[in-house]
Amino acid sequence: MSVMGTRVVRIEDHKLITSGGSYVDDLREPELTGAVHAMFVRSPIAHARIGSIDVSAAREAPGVVGVFTADDLDIAFAPGPTGEPWLARDRVRYVGEPVALVLTEHPYQLADVAELVDIDYDPLDAVIDLDDALSGRTLLFDGTDSNVAGGKAKPFDEKLFDDCEVVVTRTITNQRVAPAPLEVRGAACAWGEDGRLTMWLSTQNAQIARDILAGGLGVDPGTVRVIAPDVGGGFGAKIGADPEAVVLGWASRRVGRPVRWFETRSENLTAMTHGRGQRHTVTIGGRRDGTVLAYRLEVVQDAGAYPRAGAGMLPGFTRLMAPGVYRIPRVEVATRSVLTNTTPIAAYRGAGRPEATAAIERAMDLFAAEIGMDPAEVRRINFIRPEEFPYTTPSGASYDTGEYAKALDAVLSAGGYAELRAEQARRREAGDVVVLGLGIAAYVEITAGDGMGESGRVDVNPDGTVTAYTGSSPHGQGLHTSLAMLLSDQFGVPMDKITIRHGDTDEVPKAVGTFASRSLQLGGSVLKQAGDQVIERAKEIAANLLEASPDDVELNVDQGAWQVRGAPSGGTVTWAQVAAAAGEDGLSADVWYGDVQPTFPFGAHLAVVEVDTLTGKAVLRRIIAVDDAGPVVNPVTFQGQRHGGLAQGVAQALLEEMSYDADGNPTTATLADYPFITATELPDFELVDMATPTTRNPLGVKGIGEAATIGSTPAVQNAVVDALAHLGVRHIEMPATPQRVWQAINDAREGR
Amino acid sequence: MKVTIEVNGRSTVEEVEDRTLLVHYLRDTLGLTATNVGCDTTSCGACTVLLDGESVKSCTVLAAQADGHRVTTVEGLTGEGGELHPVQRAFSNQHGLQCGFCTPGMIMASVSILAENPKPTRQEVREALEGNLCRCTGYHNIVSAVMEASGQEVDG
């Protein structure tokens, strides 16, 4: 019987629940013996010229092995006018930017020494506000004439909304949030006697990290080995390698000793990239019968101080996915990215798609409110219909498959939408202080939208066990279990005879890794192809052993053995026998899967909130979700991904925001101040299953890593607004803090 | 200073700097690296261990304060023969962990919760886990794991 689609407890768990993972700070590898400890001295000021740096006192302190600044670095500086230095030179552009590196014998000495590094800052005006940044009044980079790092303001088509009976427009902030994986960033590295650098790095992509390191250090990629040990969450913020990693590799070479680094949470919240950070101006128009005719989205992306992924990739995905699940005849999108004196922005679970969804889903509700129609009904009227797929949107996306109306109807029926609306009306009528809000979001997103390939290799060992090497780089997703299930199914080998390996660039030299919910669809598809090749080869060997024609032998997956078709009594050969007979090169296939086609998971969420109209506090009571990513390999981890996504999405709607004051000082720089969502702010999740396969990969699967985050944020935000609709509230910015909600109620009462 | 701390049933005697935090005593002095550090403000609970049987955040206890006391970490939960503690087993069964970084702290917090309230409701479990952050699971399955470990219906 096939294990596919059955509940399989993760093979990853045992170690994690008994002796804990091997995260980078846990490593006790012999190569790291005698390692020195590293800490970065970071800018406490958002924007300043660096006057002088005096490291003399620090260099004298007990236990110091080295104190280095940009002047010490003899590696090339990032090119281009807005290039990001390894360590700040002359100028700092955000609080948290690394300025110096301290190395000590004992980790407890680091902070003592870092305090002694005396840096003289000459403050400049901090550019925090987006309009201020766009105005170019203060420029972040000399030699540029604008802070705009990508895109441009283009004139919109004046006639876009000409035939619309109703047009609504609104500016909405999709706030900056901190990815905050529970494990902060860390690395450990050592140069071997062979002149090679080995770096253990908490990363989602060892191979990309290797290339960044080699490029930064000016060495051949072959001289760098990156190993991703267990990684305590990434959520997009651990893609590749950050500048710190390059400096650590350099420092290890400079002092001739292994180096270890594990940042503090306060550093992490200011110096690891943030996510989201877009301002949207949405305009939506249509007819009073509910038909949407035109949609315009203007995006201003806060890129932070240096253009990383935030500058191009994020708004690019927002543009592509702007029309969401609707067939809107006319869609216009313009995006601009602008630099500010804040932490650089990059990917965070969803990376550009949650922003697109939040914009269109808020716009749909604004439109529905304006024409006085139920938001579910407006959505139904405008959904792309199942028979229209593949569907190319005006923004250029080619959606594979979808059942958008079915997904919405499924959550509404599971949630008891009609009863909930009745309860809402009852409370309103009774004048209850605590009112009920229902929020809907329907979404489609793009996964594996990167266009890069993935690698996979399958070896059948002479003892009949299977070892697979994947280019994916899981860090909590349970991919080892899913891949082992796939191979077990394909080979008929029990799961405990299958080992999955990943994350060592010496074992898997060419790979891309994990982001964009790509791992199962690409990492899984390529292993399937490698498996198919192995089976082809095995068939010939087995035929030889069975003295039959290859056409007549078959793999009996129930027994994991080869036999002559239709003649099971004629004897079998085991995988071990086949592998042993495979000769010198063994039984192995190594495949690069380059034909990457993105897929488009979709779903619908219904959120139920209660809002205390006197205090403004909104509490999420229920969230009912369909997240359709095609066939499910392991429901255990599939649901786990949805749960995690839901929580992070809810967090953005209700709680989390990375904030700065007007001078660019972060005001949420510790976990005491940053309102990371906890178990008490979340209800039990209500998941409704749907599985619509894609035609675009051999497994039929789409990505599930980010989907639920994308749907839940606007569902919850819409619910909070809906709760107060009867008071005249039309919009509340995220996060819907009690004060904001209270303010919105006051404003509505006063007709503002 | 010299401290004597019983860790997972074994007496440990070590010379440490006075400012040594218990979590670093466990991780660095003793090499018990399951217990993790996730913050610097006593907020995340990744460092939770049992001190004299009660959950504490070992990043906010000095090794000196634990001198003469008993500490249990997740490494000490597994039985001699490798049999899992019911809470460990339930975390795996219910998929109460993903990246695993919060897990040792979550498990120890859960052991303490059940010692104080053997038959909690799901809502009580949520409230008792307020000091333990998890970025991956959305907590749903962690709550289920504690329910399973309590011998109750998971859906409560």
Next chain:
Amino acid sequence: MIPVGFSYRRASTVDEAVGLLGEYGDEGKLLAGGHSLLPLMKLRLAAPEVLVDIAPLADLRYVRTDGDTVAIGALSRYHDLHHDEVLRQHAPLLAHVAGAIGDPQVRHRGTIGGSLAHADAAADLPAALLASDGVLVAQGPGGRREIPAGEFFLDPFTTALQPDELLVEIRVPGQDGVGWAFEKFTRRSIDWAIVGVAVLGQSVGLINMAGTPIRATRVEEALAGGANPAEAAELAAEGTSPPDEPHASAAYRQHLARVLTGRALERAAGRVPAGL
């Protein structure tokens, strides 16, 4: 993450603790549960040279009745207080508040004496003690003295304790049969109060509405003058000066103080006296 270096001393008697405080003067700091002091030290916002650990003073961990008074040892931990049968019966407001602080791990460590001595206007127990008309017992080189709660909290993080004094006991009049309520307004359950209100009978303590914990005197006067809870609660923000922060402005907190005071008074009035 790592505090500045210090030396650690352990006191095994109250006298020894007082002696060590005298010896180290400004450089020394008492360490009880450590859940205010160590977090500050880890962020290097405090850097005492000597810590005098008083947690081992087990004889300062108790709850007992003394006639109509409930006496609580200063080193009693929140968790123990929350579950203490004597306290739940005779001072349920305090037992309840002790269970509303921080998270279980914090409650396993934090002490009532530490919370009061730390004197954070955002903390829960100080306002509850004010509403309870509590008395703090301090011991110094000259022996013991009693300080009424109303005279204890002088300024933010500043109390009437002398540098060489130790808080040894907290006394409150028995609360048997008196209605009480506690309203703590937070975004997440782990958070400190944005605003909090502790009500015992007609006494009202406010959390985070000034630089110190305060009593809502105008509300109490109005109640004494016969106002109903709703009317009295309207006065809850009179004379307050709460923090003004982006996520919670002073005006919003004042609004919350009125709403929460109204709710607490209603609940206290309706609460079956005694018991949680």
